[in-house]
Structures are given as C-alpha cells and as structure tokens.
Amino acid sequence: MSAIDARNPAQRQAVWLAACAAIVVLQAVIMYWMGRIPICECGYVKLFEPIANGPGNSQHLADWYTPSHIIHGFLFYGLAHLLLRRRPIAAGLLLALVIEVGWELLENSPIIIDRYRxxxxxxxxxxxxxxxxxxxxxxxxxxxxxxxxxxxAATVAIAIVFEIFTGWLIRDNLTLNVLMLVYPLEAVKAWQSSL
Incomplete structure (x- = not known):
C-alpha cells in the first residue's frame, strides 16, 4: 500500500473527507457511550416530526429545529472561509464538523439539557x-x-426566511434558542409558552 502523495490534491481531499466521516462516526459512538438512545423510544423513525414540543421532537430524522442546523452550516462556512481560505474546502468542512459535533455532544450533556428545561x-x-x-x-x-x-445573498436570504418562518410557526428559532440559553428573558418565555 502506497503512502499518500502530499502533492496530489485528490488524495489530500480524500484524506480530509475521510476525517469528516470519522468525526461523524465518533459522534455516534460517544453519544452511545453517553447513554443516548439510538432512535426514538416510540420504536420507529419518521422523516419529519411536526410537533415542536412533543415527545418525538429531537428524536427523528428532521424536525422544526433542522433549519437552525442548516444555518449553523452557513455560519461555519463563513468562519472557514475567513480562517482557512487557502485550504481545501474539505478542511473547512472538517472544522465545521468538529464545532457542530462538539455542540451536539454538549447539547446532550446533563448541564445543557437541564439548562434548556x-x-x-x-x-x-x-x-x-x-x-x-x-x-x-x-x-x-x-x-x-x-x-x-x-x-x-441567497444564503443570507434563506437564513432570514428560516428564522422568520420557524419563529412565526413554533415561536422558536436559532436566534431565540441562543438568547434563551445564554440570557433567558421571562417575556420571551411567556410569549413562547402562549402558543
């Protein structure tokens, strides 16, 4: 088996992409070690969970918080573009994955779960x-x-539409989620609860 040729862009890109896949596999393994359940306790998998405050939220393939994660990707691309402009796009994707996986692990720790609740x-x-x-x-x-x-402009427009739509529909979005996690306001909580 030959070594990776550092001058071959395709081989370097393949290494970056393999690292990206490995970080996602590592996320699943660590979450399993943390005691997280593989799928919803209901025993089945839905493509989309439409009830934002129901027991199926955050248990299926997608839910009303999926747009927030897409926006994470928009923001992390901007960060990677600033920090890793001369690196392959897969290097930026790896940075984004490390940040997202770190957040997902923290979000599913008792300290953040209790904070949300x-x-x-x-x-x-x-x-x-x-x-x-x-x-x-x-x-x-x-x-x-x-x-x-x-x-x-398209990326920014989509992010704004996602934020307005989910804010209107479920009274929550990425902006409100961060605000309420970092600096909870009773007025916002009361407005969200009145849905």
Missing part, C-alpha cells in the same frame, strides 16, 4: 436520539456545502 419552553426536552443528533450534523454539513456554492 429550566430556562426555555422545552420542559419535556431530555436530549436527542443518536439518529437525530447525527442528522443535525448532516444538515449542518449540507448547509455548509450550500453556502460554499450559493451566492452570499
């Missing part, structure tokens, strides 16, 4: 299934790749 309207949140968490990471990667190829 105390400071937000997510009283019934007990963490993600492994499937949902890995899909959140994959949706982030899709958002990253979209931002890489799409015009900046």
């Amino acid at each position: 105390a400071a937000t309207i997510s009283l019934d949140y007990y963490g993600d299934s492994i499937l949902n968490s890995v899909m959140d990471t994959i949706f982030m990667a899709l958002g990253f790749l979209f931002a890489w190829r799409a015009p900046v």
Whole structure:
C-alpha cells in the first residue's frame, strides 16, 4: 500500500473527507457511550416530526429545529472561509464538523439539557436520539456545502426566511434558542409558552 502523495490534491481531499466521516462516526459512538438512545423510544423513525414540543421532537430524522442546523452550516462556512481560505474546502468542512459535533455532544450533556428545561419552553426536552443528533450534523454539513456554492445573498436570504418562518410557526428559532440559553428573558418565555 502506497503512502499518500502530499502533492496530489485528490488524495489530500480524500484524506480530509475521510476525517469528516470519522468525526461523524465518533459522534455516534460517544453519544452511545453517553447513554443516548439510538432512535426514538416510540420504536420507529419518521422523516419529519411536526410537533415542536412533543415527545418525538429531537428524536427523528428532521424536525422544526433542522433549519437552525442548516444555518449553523452557513455560519461555519463563513468562519472557514475567513480562517482557512487557502485550504481545501474539505478542511473547512472538517472544522465545521468538529464545532457542530462538539455542540451536539454538549447539547446532550446533563448541564445543557437541564439548562434548556429550566430556562426555555422545552420542559419535556431530555436530549436527542443518536439518529437525530447525527442528522443535525448532516444538515449542518449540507448547509455548509450550500453556502460554499450559493451566492452570499441567497444564503443570507434563506437564513432570514428560516428564522422568520420557524419563529412565526413554533415561536422558536436559532436566534431565540441562543438568547434563551445564554440570557433567558421571562417575556420571551411567556410569549413562547402562549402558543
């Protein structure tokens, strides 16, 4: 078996992509070690969970928080573009995956689960299934790749539409989620609870 030729861009890209895949597999393994359930306790998998505050939220392939993860990808592409401009796009994707996987692991730790339950309207949140968490990471990667190829104006417009639509529909979105996690406001919590 021959070594990787550092001058061969295709081989370097393959190494970066293998590292990207490995980080997602590592996410699933660590979540399993953390005691997270593989799929919803209901015993089946849905393509989309339409009830934002129900027991199936954060348990299936996608839910109303999926747009937030796509926006993560947009933001992480911007970060990678600033920090790794001269590196292959797969290097930027790896950076984005490391950040997203780190967040997914932290989000499913008792400290953040308890914080969500105390400071937000997510009283019934007990963490993600492994499937949902890995899909959140994959949706982030899709958002990253979209931002890489799409015009900046289109990416920004889609992020704004996602934020307005989910804010209107479920009274939550990435902006409100971060706000309520970092600096909870009773007025926002009351507004979210009145849905």
